Amino acid sequence: MGIQNLIWQVTKKAFTGGIIGITISDRFCGVVPVRGDSMSPTFNPQRDSYLDDYVLVDKFCLKDYKFARGDVVVFSSPTHYRERYIKRIVGMPGEWISSSEDVIRVPEGHCWVEGDNRAFSLDSRTFGPIPLGLIRGRVTRVVWPPQRLSKIGG
Amino acid sequence: MRWLRYLNQWRGTAKEAFEQVSIVAKFLCLIHLTDRYIISSTHVQGPSMLPTLNLTGDVILAEHLSHRFGKIGLGDIVLVRSPTDPTRMVTKRVLGLEGHRLSFSADPLAGDGSVSVVVPKGHVWIQGDNLYASTDSRNFGPVPYNLIEGKALLRVWPPRFFGSLR
Numbered sequence: 001m002g003i004q005n006l007i008w009q010v011t012k013k014a015f016t017g018g019i020i021g022i023t024i025s026d027r028f029c030g031v032v033p034v035r036g037d038s039m040s041p042t043f044n045p046q047r048d049s050y051l052d053d054y055v056l057v058d059k060f061c062l063k064d065y066k067f068a069r070g071d072v073v074v075f076s077s078p079t080h081y082r083e084r085y086i087k088r089i090v091g092m093p094g095e096w097i098s099s100s101e102d103v104i105r106v107p108e109g110h111c112w113v114e115g116d117n118r119a120f121s122l123d124s125r126t127f128g129p130i131p132l133g134l135i136r137g138r139v140t141r142v143v144w145p146p147q148r149l150s151k152i153g154g
Numbered sequence: 155m156r157w158l159r160y161l162n163q164w165r166g167t168a169k170e171a172f173e174q175v176s177i178v179a180k181f182l183c184l185i186h187l188t189d190r191y192i193i194s195s196t197h198v199q200g201p202s203m204l205p206t207l208n209l210t211g212d213v214i215l216a217e218h219l220s221h222r223f224g225k226i227g228l229g230d231i232v233l234v235r236s237p238t239d240p241t242r243m244v245t246k247r248v249l250g251l252e253g254h255r256l257s258f259s260a261d262p263l264a265g266d267g268s269v270s271v272v273v274p275k276g277h278v279w280i281q282g283d284n285l286y287a288s289t290d291s292r293n294f295g296p297v298p299y300n301l302i303e304g305k306a307l308l309r310v311w312p313p314r315f316f317g318s319l320r
Binding site for chain 1: 179180182183184186187190224235236237238239240241274275276277297298299300301
């Protein structure tokens, strides 16, 4: 049965590729699409473009959770358990953030995130500071489309 | 032309070495996957879950599937990434899911002063079984569901306490 053998070989290769791919994207770096324009103009600067930006997410930072103000991070939503957002850290623990009426202190182990496009962003101004433990990686580069290849941060 | 022969010899060895390394690499990836997504063992210690978990430390098996499918229920013992220190994991019991109303005593030693709270959407309320020696949601509030990383299955060490946790 040549076909059966072929299918088995292909499945084995796919399985191996899958495990290696998942391990690399969990521990080293992964590529994710950016949906929405809450981080405009850093990502998805044109509203009606059909191409979403794809960014490289570095996972080495998750070893010690060392982040700094200005990092763009991917984090799991504190309110919708299946969703992930990409926003920028604008406040680290202990810092003070001024919102509309008052001044808020970012608690220990948390951070304040905001989208670059303040008018269209659902972020800490709505759901408050997020625990650093929700962060799933730091965005370092834009990798697609090729004309927007760039380094974020520096 | 001798070095050409040496090159061919090395090619055979190099290929073999690459095969062996790739077997080890694939095995390590499998271990990573199992540990992160299926089941893993953790050493837990501290007084906050007495009498369920011992003070001097237990090894428990935790599974990482339930929380991905939303199957964490009331009374489950879960491994949660601490909201006050993301490098630490804490083990506590889930006592409230989103939408539940809970009332707790802000300071169990002082007796009175009961506080009532509703768990917001996407959050859970976690508490240690030992109310007098536990820093939990009574101190840092409800935690986002996505901080849960595993559910405790059973205790494997020390051997005389082997079995499910209740």
